[in-house]
Each structure stands twice: as C-alpha cells, then as structure tokens.
Amino acid sequence: MHRIIKEFVKGLWAELPPFRVLLGLCPTLAVTSSAENGLGMGVAVVAVLTLSNLIVSALRKIIPPKVRIACFIVIAASLVVAVELLMQAYAYPLYQKLGIFVPLIVVNCLILGRAEAFASKNGMLVSVADALGMGIGFTLSLTFLGAFREVLGVGTVFGFPVLWQSFEPAGLMVMAPGAFIALGFILAGMNALGKCLSRKREVVPARLDSTCSQCGACGFQAEK
Template sequence: MSRLVKEFAKGLWAELPPFRVLLGLCPTLAVTSTAENGLGMGMAVVFVLTMSNLLISSIRKIIPAKVRIACFIVITASLVVMVELLMQAYVYPLYQKLGIFVPLIVVNCLILGRAEAFASKNGVVLSIADALGMGIGFTLSLTFLGAVREILGSGTVFGTQVMWESFHPAGLMVMAPGAFIGLGVILAGMNAFNRYQSRKRGETPPDVMNSACAHCGACGGIENLKDK
C-alpha cells in the first residue's frame, strides 16, 4: 500500500510533469490561455494516460521488445481517437478550442514516457496509480497556468469575472509570449521554494539540472552529461 501511495503522490509534486520533469510542455504552452482549456486538455490526457498504462502493463509480457514503441503508439493513438469522438459528441466547443493539440496527445512525451519507463515494467495496479498521479498533476498544472494567464489577461476565471471593474488586463498574457512568461515565473518560484526548503533542513540546495532530469534515463543519465 505504501508503494501504491508513493507512485500516485510523486506526480503531484516530486515529479510534477510540466514543472518538475518538464514533460508535456507543448500543450502546456499552447492551450493554457484559459483555465477551461487547461482543464479540458488535462482531463483528456488523464484518460489516455490511465488507459494506456492499464493496457500496456496488462500485455507487457507479450509485446516484442523490438516493436514496443510502435505498439505503445498504436495503443495511444486508438485511445486518442476515442477521446476525439467523445469530445466532438459532448464538448464540441472545447474540442474546437483545443484544435490540433487533441490528436497530438498521441506523441505527448508524458504518455510515451510513462509507458516506456513504468507501465512496461510494472503491474496493472501500480501502473494505474502512476498514471492517475501523473495525469492529475498534469491537469492541475495546466489549469493553474491557464487560470493565472486568464486572470491577468482577461480578468476572468472559467469565464467568470473576478477582477475589479477598473482592472486593465494585460493582453500579452493570453498570447503566446504569456505562456512562456507564466511558465518561467512558476518554474522560478518552485526552484526558489525548493532551495528554501533545502536550506531550512540544512541540506545543500538541489541542482537545477538534477531536478529536471533525474527521472529520465533517455540520455544516459546526469553523470554522462556532466562528463561531456
């Protein structure tokens, strides 16, 4: 049970996808002009991530190693088609707002990364816990960034006015540069908080490179990068 909780909880802070391990940045930057868009994209990713982890962990022993990535993509693509059809049927206005980024969930590095790094090596229950934690963390991150941009850029949250009448919106925040500004401020704030917590515990502040890359083995690891 303790490991189950650990695998779920890591995606909520320690390995928060867009802000700690920097996964899924394309939709994070592209669709978060409003909180509604961020929540909608996040929920779509939660469904695809959870179902793909469930399916991949269930059949991991019969997937040939040489074609595992192709199999992961086929499974993910099938789930994304389901999400597209459901969104077109029930939340078509939101589907139109998200546009091309819904089908692009197929190549979201978060989906493929969890399939390769976790679901293909662990059982069904742990894989579902990992997917739910990562997916919820991703959804909260997109919704938070979208809410910040929407408040500063429009004075609203989920379309509801929350700022005073004399408030002058910063239109830049709901444009493309606003996504980079918002992401940068959030990353800076989280890094500052991590350093504060480390100093409070009497520990050496974590290295920025380690915090971003520690959980990804694609490049051979931190030590290999430092050697280069």
C-alpha cells in the same frame, strides 16, 4: 498499498510533469490561454494516460521488445481517437478550442514516457496509480497556468470576473509570448520553493558518552 500511494503522490509534486520534470510542454504552452482549456486538455490526458498505462502493463510480457515503441504509439493512438470522438459528441465547443492538440496527445512525451519508463516494467495497479498521479498533476498544472494567464490577460477565471472593474488586462498574457512568460514565473517560483523545502536541516548528533573522544569521523567533540 504503500507503494501504490507513493507512486500516486509523486506526480503531484516531486515529479510534477510540466513544472518539475518539464514533460508535455507543447500543450502546456499552446492551450492554456484559459483555465477551461487547461482543465479540458488535462482531463483528456488523464483518460489516455491511465488507460494506456493499464493496457501496456497488462501486455508488457507479450509485446516484443524490438517493437515496443510502435506498440505504445498504436495503443495511445487508439485511445486518443476514442477520446476525440467523445469530445466531439459531448464537448464540441471545447474540442474546437483545443483543436489539433487533442490528436497530438498521441505523441505527448508524458504518455510515451510513462509507458516506456514505468508501465512496461510494473504491474497494473501501480501503473494505474502512476498514471493517475501524473495525469492529475498535469491537469492541475495546466489549469493553474491557464487561470494565471486568464486572470492577468482577461481578468476572469473560468469566465467569471475576479478582479476590480478598473483593472486593465494585459492582453499579452493570453497570447503566445504570455505562455512563456507565465511558465517562466511559475518555474522560478517552483524552483525557489523546492530549494526552500529541500534546504539541509542541521542534524544535531546524539549526545556522546563522556568516554568517547573526537575521532574525526563525525567531527563532534564529546562534552567533558
């Protein structure tokens, strides 16, 4: 259970796909002109990633090593077709907004990367935990980036006004250059926060016995 929780949690911060390990940047930059688009793409990726990891983990012992990448792509492609058809049936306006980037989930490096690096080497439960953590982290990242761009570019979040009436939107933020600008600010903030959290803490050595003398190993002078 401890390992399952560990594999799930890592995708929420330590290995956050777009902002920490920089995976899946193509849809991250392309579809996040609004929070709704980011959330929709994230949910689609969660579904494909979770089922892909589950199937790859279940079949890992019978997939020939020489054709494993081709097998992973076939599995991902089958799942993406199913997700695409479901979106066309139940969320067609969102499907139209996401466009070609829904089929391109097949070659998303996050999907193939987790299948190759994790699911093909681990059991089904931990593979599903890994996929859910990575997928939810990816979804939150895209939604946050989309909301950030939407607020600055339009003044709304999920279509609801959140800023004062006199606010002048920066239309650049919902255009292609705005995606790179917003991503740069977020990466800078994440790096600064990461450095702050990982700052070396002073380790105060335990009080040594008075009979101990400085040997140079720890650099601590015993109190006399």
